[in-house]
């Protein structure tokens with residue numbers, strides 16, 4: 001598992017976040033609009049051509065392959081292609097966690113792009129968000145961990161809209177960390193997860209990624 005060191009300052013990271021974050025937000029809005037629009041077929045055709053032009057412009061200079069997980073010399077992480085929280089990934093809701101002494105919490109909104117059952121969140125998306133939040137809880141005091149096993153129990157359908165998640169390490173055993181977490185709406189828990197997260201052998205990347 002390769003992480004990429006970029007020798008840049010925190011100010012430069014902020015500058016890049018300021019450049020790409022708004023672009024990502026616009027594309028996220030586009031995804032929502034594509035699902036919900038009711039404009040005429042002719043207008044859809046015009047929109048498609050305009051989008052194709054923008055895509056061609058953006059691709060005129062691009063990296064090979066995926067973004068990777070980058071970090072700077074102060075171990076500030078830039079997992080900007082990450083499917084759940086990536087600053088440059090419009091598919092990411094995004095879910096950003098806040099750490100406290102016991103674990104991590106996230107508040108986020110899942111809209112039309114995350115639907116499974118009518119007006120409710122896709123079960124795979126619930127699992128994906130929980131994997132990330134549990135993974136960040138596992139890594140909060142250490143190096144990034146791999147998910148070994150994650151079990152999700154769906155207590156009731158999770159409605160699209162404002163949601164939160166919480167995760168804490170409940171046990172440690174050598175390189176294994178057992179982490180539990182929940183996904184909730186305003187009325188309480190909708191899904192619970194338990195995972196075994198494993199500290200990789202021979203880790204050569206940064207510790208305490210911020």
Ligand SMILES: CCCCC/C=C\C/C=C\C/C=C\C/C=C\CCCC(=O)SCCNC(=O)CCNC(=O)[C@H](O)C(C)(C)COP(=O)(O)OP(=O)(O)OC[C@H]1O[C@@H](n2cnc3c(N)ncnc32)[C@H](O)[C@@H]1OP(=O)(O)O
Pocket residue numbers: 001069077079131132133135136139144145146147148149173174175176196198199200201209
């Ligand atoms: C390292 C980078 C991780 C990715 C980081 C991503 C983003 C970074 C950005 C920010 C960082 C912040 C937080 C991270 C955020 C989110 C987390 C997302 C995590 C993922 O989305 S990650 C992708 C899905 N994940 C995989 O792609 C794993 C594929 N797999 C493997 O890479 C290996 O399979 C591995 C490493 C799991 C084990 O390999 P290994 O060689 O270290 O294991 P080994 O045999 O030595 O066992 C040692 C002890 O773990 C037990 N054990 C072994 N395997 C187990 C399993 N599956 N379940 C439960 N327990 C297991 C044994 O039973 C033994 O236990 P005991 O010591 O008690 O006997």
